[in-house]
Amino acid sequence: EAGVTQFPSxxxxxxxxxxxxxxxxxxxxxxxxxxxxxxxxxIKFLLHFVKESKQDESGMPNNRFLAxxxxxxxxxxxxxxxxxxxxxxxxxxxxxxxxxxxxxEQYFGPGTRLTVT
Amino acid sequence: QKEVEQDPGPLxxxxxxxxxxxxxxxxxxxxxxxxxxxxxxxxxxLLMYTYSSGNKEDGRFTAQVDKSSKYISxxxxxxxxxxxxxxxxxxxxxxxxxxxxxxxxxxxx
Numbered sequence: 001e002a003g004v005t006q007f008p009s010x011x012x013x014x015x016x017x018x019x020x021x022x023x024x025x026x027x028x029x030x031x032x033x034x035x036x037x038x039x040x041x042x043i044k045f046l047l048h049f050v051k052e053s054k055q056d057e058s059g060m061p062n063n064r065f066l067a068x069x070x071x072x073x074x075x076x077x078x079x080x081x082x083x084x085x086x087x088x089x090x091x092x093x094x095x096x097x098x099x100x101x102x103x104x105e106q107y108f109g110p111g112t113r114l115t116v117t
Numbered sequence: 118q119k120e121v122e123q124d125p126g127p128l129x130x131x132x133x134x135x136x137x138x139x140x141x142x143x144x145x146x147x148x149x150x151x152x153x154x155x156x157x158x159x160x161x162x163l164l165m166y167t168y169s170s171g172n173k174e175d176g177r178f179t180a181q182v183d184k185s186s187k188y189i190s191x192x193x194x195x196x197x198x199x200x201x202x203x204x205x206x207x208x209x210x211x212x213x214x215x216x217x218x219x220x221x222x223x224x225x226x
Binding site: 004031033035041042043044045048056059093104105107108109111 | 160161162212213217218
């Protein structure tokens with residue numbers, strides 16, 4: 001079974017440009033998460049989709065970031081316009097969603113390394 | 118105060134040694150305590166998770182949670198060069214995960 005995939009693996013853009021990151025979750029997983037790690041910091045939560053709905057977007061840094069999940073399948077994260085501080089590794093994760101009192105494991109993709117110059 | 122504190126290392130130990138990794142946290146609402154392993158250019162991979170306090174063992178790995186002290190540990194017995202990676206402690210009050218910075222571990226052959 002294919003894992004979580006992310007595209008591109010690396011993106012270098014100039015400040016002010018727009019970049020769109022894509023995440024394809026594991027087939028059948030209702031939950032999709034975006035996280036980000038900036039240099040020297042811990043991985044931080046950005047937002048959580050349940051199917052096509054945003055369940056929690058409390059970690060989104062500002063309105064330059066827009067996440068969508070069309071039809072509850074793949075998700076995109078757009079940064080417009082990009083700033084230098086947006087550089088980092090963006091991880092996507094997906095989980096099945098148990099609905100029970102047990103841990104719903106999140107499976108992570110390899111990440112997209114974004115460099116804003 | 119950060120929610121989760123983890124010494125970033127690096128930590129170098131000889132092959133076969135016992136490795137001890139740990140984290141402290143501040144939020145009493147955390148219910149799930151996890152350890153992830155991350156190899157270079159890869160995403161984090163779940164090693165073990167524990168619900169509430171106690172110990173959990175899986176092969177050479179043992180996870181411990183002490184909620185009274187807000188302290189969690191991961192022990193690796195008979196460490197192997199293939200265990201060289203970054204180990205991230207992580208905690209969850211609900212669906213999102215709160216990560217520590219990660220400890221870079223090197224097992225020397």
